[in-house]
Amino acid sequence: MVSYFSEIFSGLWSLVVGLAITFREFFSPAVTVQYPYQTLKMPPRFRGHIQLIADEEGNPNCIVCMMCQRACPSGCISLAGKKEEGQKKKVLTKYVLDFTTCSLCGSCVEACNFNALEFSGEYKLASTRKEDYIIDLKKRLEENNS
């Protein structure tokens, strides 16, 4: 008989404790990020597709050594450069990433000795057309600069 009533009271008390917890949660602020309206900053080690790094004048650091192209296991990087007259270094004329075959392994970033390549924070990559994934990184850099 005693255990019958003590069970009822301990049960009731546990219900009150549970209600108190949800009551506190009700008045705490929401933690949701409302995605299309609010976005989080991507963490520094996020692996988006690669992008070129610019120097102070906005020109790419790349000297067209082709190490990244050689390091890429899927052959999705193609770049070209030419040597202007009277200049020591080669100048990048084209840098195209075929993101359809890229596996984000990062070998290109590792292979780069001239601080010219990094992962971007780009994550909005959904598209219905294949052409959208052939990314011209030089053009992208220029657009970012302007």
Added chain:
Amino acid sequence: MELTLLNALIAVSIAIGFVALNAAYLVWAERRGAGRIQRRPGPNINGPLGLLQPPLDGIKLMAKQLIIPGGADKALFIAAPVLAMVPAIMSFVTIPFSDVIIAHDLNIGILVIFAFASMGSISLLFAGWSSRNKYAVMSAMRAVSQAIAYEIPMLITVITVVLIAGSMSLTDIVQTQKGGIWNWYVFPFRSGLFNPLMLMSFLIFFICALAETNRAPFDLGEAESELVAGFHTEYGSMGFGLFFMGEYANIVIGACLTTILFLGGWDCPFGLYPGVWWFIIKIYLIIATIIWIRWTFPRTTIYGLLNLSWKILIPLSLFNLLLTAALLKVL
């Protein structure tokens, strides 16, 4: 007020409007409340604070096709959602919102409401049986056994209140609780009746009201982890919509009854301006508690549910009935 066709029509349309508005916006309140409890905002895109969500949901449901599964009992299948909605609306006829706002004051008002409430479980049985779906049948069986188990303690507590009030008319029950919080039947500390167990009866009634409306933590009839969606598994479109609205209408009726029987109806707790506003405040406080409870507790098991009713609620409510009868005789 005399009973003419026009009066009846007006009363019914007001009742339907009240039920529909409540059903729609309680869904909104439920989703917002659940969101707050789970630390997320809930529906907030459509309109200010997401207030356009319920009408848009309704339009979506109405635009869908009503599919009747092959082999289903057509007549019962169509009748069930209507039957779920009709008693919920009919019950509002006898519920007094204040001493003047009442469609028709019957001297057996409380009996009428419980008769209609029992019809609600028939609609669940119809829906489960006619769907030709094993989960629906199992759910219907559960819902009916639950309704039977919880109607008994509920009616016993109601009898306790009727004993004290000496009337089955809901208006009279409220009138006898007039004059402040100490006269309410939740703890009636007035001359002639000192019954500390009425608080327990109030809790029993509230638990039974939760179980009668198939609300969490007693929503075994639609336990989605076990029974898909229970009795409304096969219903789409407005058939589902009617079940949904019926559930929320039943919640409103449960809150109204709790208010009338235990919390003094339209009476003010400290004697200021009694009126319909106090009734509205009380029922929405109770509804908020019901929503709060739903998003706090996990679902019970069917054995736990029936054990709670037969081993705890029925003996305790019976004991309080005896005690109240004795107190009324002695004091």
